[in-house]
Amino acid sequence: MTYQPVYRGASSVEVMTFERLREMNDGGTQRADFHVLALVDDGDGRVTVDFVSHSLTARTAVWISPGAVHRWDDIARLTGHLVLFVPTAPVTHRTRELVASPDLVARWPIPAEDWPFVDAARGHLVLEAAALAEDASTELPDILLSALLTRVEPPHAQARSANPTFQLFRSSVEAHFRTHHDAGYYARALGFAPRTLTRAVQQVTGRTAKAYIVDRIVLEAKRLLAHERVTAAHCARELGFPDPSNFSLFFRNATGMRPGAWQAATVLD
Template identity: 75%
Template sequence: MVETGHVTAISHMTYQPVGHGTAAVETMTFDRLRELNDGGTQRADFHVLAVVDAGHGHVTVDFLRHPLRKRCAVWIAPGAVHRWDDIAGVTGHVVLFVPTAPVTHATRELVASPDLVARWSVPDTDWPFVDAARNHLLLEASAPPAETPTELPEILLSALITRLRPPHGEAHSTNPTFRLFRSSVEAHYREHHDAGYYARALGYAPRTLSRAVQQVTGRTAKAYIGDRLVLEAKRLLAHDRLTAAACAGALGFPDASNFSVFFRKATGMRPGAWQATTAVA
């Protein structure tokens, strides 16, 4: 179960499993999700992994709308702003888990990635293995709490993630320079907007760093940092309903005017005008 304050206006969701006080993994059906969901914008502090058996609908993750179709998967990382739409006919299961739940090195590394793929189709050849892994996790999650907690749910979650094989994106780059840069940006983008800071902190020449980032993403290091700032600004404006001044303070800009110029240059809209387009009833 997820603590939301009240069911009819889901906004910020905190991981609080029902019946398994310390459980790191919880499962629910889409029927249960529909009971909790009011179609509003949500932001969680845990991972949401959905496996769709059948039906049609949509999920919007960080302002990108994705179709829900038979045998597709959805992964929503902590902090991502998301909304479920038109899911009345969707069947399948949703797995909620804390970032530390996976037990294998590969799945822990994947879960820690800041740029997870939000939606993908599961190939027919993979589906029997995904279905078996999912059903084993569901069976274990339904078992009465053991006197001595085990890692079985976490192990089975890792098996499901492995069988789902999320498509590789930037997060899976083997370029060590980019991986260090990406991790550093994720940790410090609120305080440091200058690519030169990351070059100095990581011990690279600015050109070397930007070349590595461009090889992986097609963008310069400066553009990558800017994109990360824009994403977080959109999250704060859409979900937290912060003012431009509050966003400026949260993201390390000297004042609201400076932030507004940055945001308008990146999106073509002033922060307040963009926020108005995301308003929900």
């Protein structure tokens, strides 16, 4: 299954229904280069995002960031919409920062008191996106997308964006985790004492800076192994390890399994 035929239109924002998704879905995995925000009106189902299965019920939101491996497992009874948009689509500073986060929560319930506002923002976007589907000159869908993102902001996004040290660290890790694996590099590059950096990361995530880096590398390795079906040697090259055996030991220490065994045990397609 691929979103590409629906997404690659004139606009940087596309909207589709779960009914349309059901027509396209073949039960396989997807790794898109754009964001997918799903809003469930009613029904129940499941989606797997980066190897974690999430239940879907009425008034829940799903956010799938670019690069995340995901699969729609059970969508037969779901109603609602999916909003597909490029990372540069939001027009406000706050929503641009929000979509730039590499570790947004994948699924969360929208409080009953917030749902009318989310529903209204989504309805306006749906209406305008349909009317302006062939007009690439207008920014109106991007503006309405930003309004919707502000209403559905994931529960941990505000706390994370409020910590500037962690924000800088997170962005630096996302840019360099394939070549730099040690926390000391990021402390030096950002001009922080190692203790200051670790304290900021622990305050936001509950993990050390080193653990955060390890988790990011392991996630990318799993994405490559599961979706791209590459070898451990290919992963080692992609992720900056000097040789496959070094990567294999790193992966086993982090997950308890060697890359090949984890890949064989993980059935996504």
